[in-house]
Amino acid sequence: RILIVDFGSQVTQLIARRVRESGVYCEVHPFNKVTVESIKAFAPKGVILSGGPASVTGADTPRAPQGLFEMGLPVFGICYGEQTMCAQLGGKVEQSDHQEFGRAYVDVVEDCGLFHGVWDKGGKEQVWMSHGDKIDAIPDGFRVVATSPSSPYAAIANDKKRFYGVQFHPEVVHTPHGAALLRNFTHDVCGCSGSWTMAAFRAQEIAKVRAQVGDGKVICGLSGGVDSSVVAVLLHEAIGDRLQCVFVDTGLMRKGEADEVVGLFRDHYNIPLIHRDASDLFLGKLDGVADPERKRKIIGATFIDVFEEEAQKIGGADFLAQGTLYPDVIESVSFTGGPSVTIKSHHNVGGLPERMNMQLVEPLRELFKDEVRALGRELGLPESFVGRHPFPGPGLAIRLPGGISKEKLEILRNADAVYLEEIRNAGLYDAIWQAFAVLLPVQSVGVMGDARTYDYVCALRAVNSTDGMTADYYPFDHEFLSRVSSRIINEVRGINRVVYDITSKPPGTIEWE
Ligand code: XMP
Structure with a gap:
């Protein structure tokens, strides 16, 4: 098991998630609850120090228990975690005039236990940076293993003590090999077996x-x-x-x-x-x-x-x-x-x-x-x-722009059911984040048989997304769309026109309301 000491980063839980993905049990404990005794009681095989919003250079900012570094346990400091480890072990951290946020590239200048089989010496690797302070001197026993123009100490290692520090965030997807680096830490450095499920x-x-x-x-x-x-x-x-x-x-x-x-x-x-x-x-x-x-x-x-x-x-x-x-x-x-x-x-x-x-x-x-x-x-x-697609709490009410009635709910329900059935039949349900029908408060003229119709318009929506925050419309082929359209118009009384929504998010949202 691994202990993650949380210094308040927005993405600490992502570290936990990556550790779990590597088949290792972990817990996140807030820094102010962690003591040498609590670490002993938890008995981890290694400790990860998370990032955080504070500045190591400020007075009274969070620290890891000093005794942690004498317990013989591997320690991996990420961003703030690296900085506090440096400061606590005799290195120097200073406020930097220029902050670094977002995508960056580091040069891998040395091999180390963290990089083994993932990053090779001499390579250039993409990472995600997010920090204001910078390390100015590293503690004795450490060496620099990766650098970037604005972070000369982008990654540091003390293989003997099994202490590692990175200025970037290996836990986010924008550091493409970050998960593998964390896995190296939990498996190779700490010796976890990876059998947790x-x-x-x-x-x-x-x-x-x-x-x-x-x-x-x-x-x-x-x-x-x-x-x-x-x-x-x-x-x-x-x-x-x-x-x-x-x-x-x-x-x-x-x-x-x-x-x-x-x-x-x-x-x-x-x-x-x-x-x-x-x-x-x-x-x-x-x-x-x-x-x-x-x-x-x-x-x-x-x-x-x-x-x-x-x-x-x-x-x-x-x-x-x-x-x-x-x-x-x-x-x-x-x-x-x-x-x-x-x-x-x-x-x-x-x-x-x-x-x-x-x-x-x-x-x-x-x-x-x-x-x-x-x-x-x-x-x-x-x-x-x-495997169900997400469904919003307010339900079909926000898929009926304008006023809501029992009759409209019924029409929408039927159209939605046909649409989802066709998606399932086409084997696409699991390939789509969310798909649904919307009944517009618009009636249009149509002709069915020899008669004039004046019925509602149904909009179909299907998007892909990883977290619901951004989304792209799903590129159905035209045959599929025609099939759904004719089934809805033939089978659902009250609808005589079907349109497909090709707006992404942003600027649209996934739901219509
Ligand atoms: P939007 O429409 O904001 O939706 O792009 C993003 C994701 O959130 C779902 N959603 C909700 N889920 N309560 C929920 O539980 C709500 O009020 C709500 N509004 C939107 C939406 O279905 C999509 O997956």
């Missing part, structure tokens, strides 16, 4: 949940999506029927989805489940509302009201389980809109635990989406749930 994560999270919850009762909101499904199954395995699931049916789900959720959790897994059909309530509140943000707010608030009502009926629960993922933790500041502007307000159960005086259980908080899927498979969830 999702099965181990499952067992470990179950133990954690048991320890946190004790004899308490937990309520979990199910949405039909992957994250809450995985949480529910994991918790049921951990605490059995002390888990009570609540499924608030907004009436804004896709075709057949509500039945699937009830069927899987209540009938198949035997998990206690309350299915509250609140569709009339939601539709009533949304009546005549066309503004996207108002829709989102109404749905969010109504969801919380209904959930709270159901939770109170159950009574006696001390914990609320949520499928929060690591990207949600970062994004919760402002959903997909960057640090300052809110492009779309995020629908979740935020604020609920405080209002209800409940503690949160969030077993997926450290994971990324594809890791959650792997855990879902490990737990035996059917592939149709695990």
Whole structure:
């Protein structure tokens, strides 16, 4: 196992993710909780010091416990981690007049344990830099193994002590061989075997949940999506029927989805489940509302009201389980809109635990989406749930620009079902991040048989993305699009025209509202 000491970098969890990918168990501990004793108790085979926003040159900025460097353990310092290691071992770090952010190239000037089989001496390698300070002198026993014009100490090594430091971020994808460098550290330098798996994560999270919850009762909101499904199954395995699931049916789900959720959790897994059909309530509140943000707010608030009502009926629960993922933790500041502007307000159960005086259980908080899927498979969830495209909390309401009615919902549901069926038939479902139909508030003239029609326009959307933050439209071939178009027009009453959305994000967003 590996200990990651977190100095507050935005990407510390990515280090954890890379270490897990190399088949090694790890934990992230905040720097102010790490002591020589806590390290001894955790008994890692190596320690990684993360990056962080502070400046080593400032007074009272975070440090690793000094004793760490006398424990005989390998240490890998990344960015701030490298700088504090240098400063703590007698090197010198100074503020630099020019900061370095983004893509950079380093010259590999020496071989070392970290580079073995990945970077060769004499090579030029792409890395991702993000730092303000720079190292001016390295401690005794270290040598420079890579340099860049603005970072003469881009990578340093003390092979004897097994201390390594890099100024760049090996954990991000923009450092193409970064994962291999981290693997060299965990496997070759620290001697980890790489046999850790999702099965181990499952067992470990179950133990954690048991320890946190004790004899308490937990309520979990199910949405039909992957994250809450995985949480529910994991918790049921951990605490059995002390888990009570609540499924608030907004009436804004896709075709057949509500039945699937009830069927899987209540009938198949035997998990206690309350299915509250609140569709009339939601539709009533949304009546005549066309503004996207108002829709989102109404749905969010109504969801919380209904959930709270159901939770109170159950009574006696001390914990609320949520499928929060690591990207949600970062994004919760402002959903997909960057640090300052809110492009779309995020629908979740935020604020609920405080209002209800409940503690949160969030077993997926450290994971990324594809890791959650792997855990879902490990737990035996059917592939149709695990591999599901993302679906937004406000559901079909934000795929119906303009006002919402039962009739329009029905038309949209049917068109969407045909579209997804064709995508599955073509074997494309897993190759696409997200695909859905949108029913436009526009009617156009058509001719069917000998008659004039005046029906709605359906827009099809399919995108690829790695994180939902940016996206490209999916390049279907024309035959596929014609097939979907004629099926929708022939089979779905109310639609007489189909268009394909070829906007990427940015400037568009994935959803239309
Ligand atoms: P946009 O439309 O902002 O969407 O490009 C990015 C991703 O987020 C999903 N999305 C949401 N998910 N609650 C959610 O849980 C929401 O309110 C919400 N709005 C958008 C969207 O489907 C896409 O995957």
